[in-house]
Amino acid sequence: MSKIVITFLLFINVYFSFACLNGETKILENGAIIYEDYESSIPYGHQFYLENVVKLKNQLDSLYKKTGKIAYLSDLGYLLTIEGKLIEARDLYLEIEKKHPNRYSTASNLGTVYELLGENDKALFWINKSISLDSKSHFGSEWLHSKILEAKIKGEVFYNSKFLLDIDFDKYSYPISTLSKSKLHNVESALYYQLNERISFIKSNDPIIAVLLFELGNINMLNKDFKSAEEIFKMAKEYGLKNELISTRLAYIEGYSKGQTDKKNDRINPTNIQYNIPKTILLILIISFLIGLVYYFFIKKHKKI
Structure with missing residues (x-):
């Protein structure tokens, strides 16, 4: 019984942990997580995990050379961008575009890199191209990116x-x-x-x-x-x-x-407690389930006696 209870409690703990983290997550092709955003109405921006960025770049480069999979090379460009190595990122994405033209992610990333470089005309060209390739990507928001560049x-x-x-x-x-x-x-x-x-x-x-x-x-x-x-x-x-x-x-x-x-x-309201009804109900169900388990095994044990 103890194994079942422990497993159940671990499941509940994982459930509540992930319930707090419902924002966007960026996972690279090699499985590395670059950021995890908590769900919020407020755009705080991404908090990038760059402690092992040199190691990550080497891994991506090695995997690309080994497999020829372009997604590894594209992710390498992404890391260069968030590092602020914009010229390297631009050159890499242009190289990808020559070898594998008309990829949405390449066009979108080139648009971002050119904007960060202050070359808004080129940025607008690539963002508009990315929209023509996939208008629904980035939650269908690239129309706003295009308008921002037009304004600039x-x-x-x-x-x-x-x-x-x-x-x-x-x-x-x-x-x-x-x-x-x-x-x-x-x-x-x-x-x-x-x-x-x-x-x-x-x-x-x-x-x-x-x-x-x-x-x-x-x-x-x-x-x-x-x-x-x-x-x-x-x-x-x-x-x-x-x-x-x-x-x-x-x-x-x-x-x-x-x-x-x-x-x-x-x-x-002397206690000034604010109740969260769904979580209260879930807690009651969990406690009831555990009591039921204890009762079941208690009866089963005594029947054997």
Whole structure:
């Protein structure tokens, strides 16, 4: 019986561990994990695991030479990119494109590398090519990457929500949307994905990131996720956004949060415990299962006697 109970408890422990980690994971062709993102409405960017990057690059190069599998070489280019070795990454991806043309990942990665090099015209060419090869990849968000590059080429006057996203949540303290729920969700997904990628590489002042963060914060407000909206708005300010509207909406959130706190304080709740019903039910089921196991083996043992 003890073996069964231990196995069951280990399974439950693994279940709860993975339940907390539902974000995106980047696994290279050789099985190495480069990052794991925790599920969140806030685009913090990837935290790359680069402690063994030299060893990883050698492994990928060796595996490519041994097997000829182009995915190993492509992953090597990815590592060079996140290391900031952009010229090496560019040259490698161009070599891959010559040998194996019209691969989505090559076009997409070249677009990213050229943008990081500041060559936005070339970046736009490759991103548009990647969209033509697979418009649904990267959660169907590359249209936004393309618009960002267009704005960079056209100039700062195009660094606005109307051009980038074709949306306007009005000028009131609480955002107003005429978008359908599905359209709003699609915009939110594109914003989150593109911001999460960009923030992984750009940690300081950036006017386009600031604008996009502001609109993601507005969508979180519309979703009634005020805590995430507040943090995203603060990130937008850190990336350089300066306008009265963001201050107005932060004030609205502060007022809303204070009102909710006052309501909670008015309730008769001496222990101030917030119950998580699904987890409580699951815990009850687990305890019941274990009690049942103990009872079953107890009866079985006494029947033998």
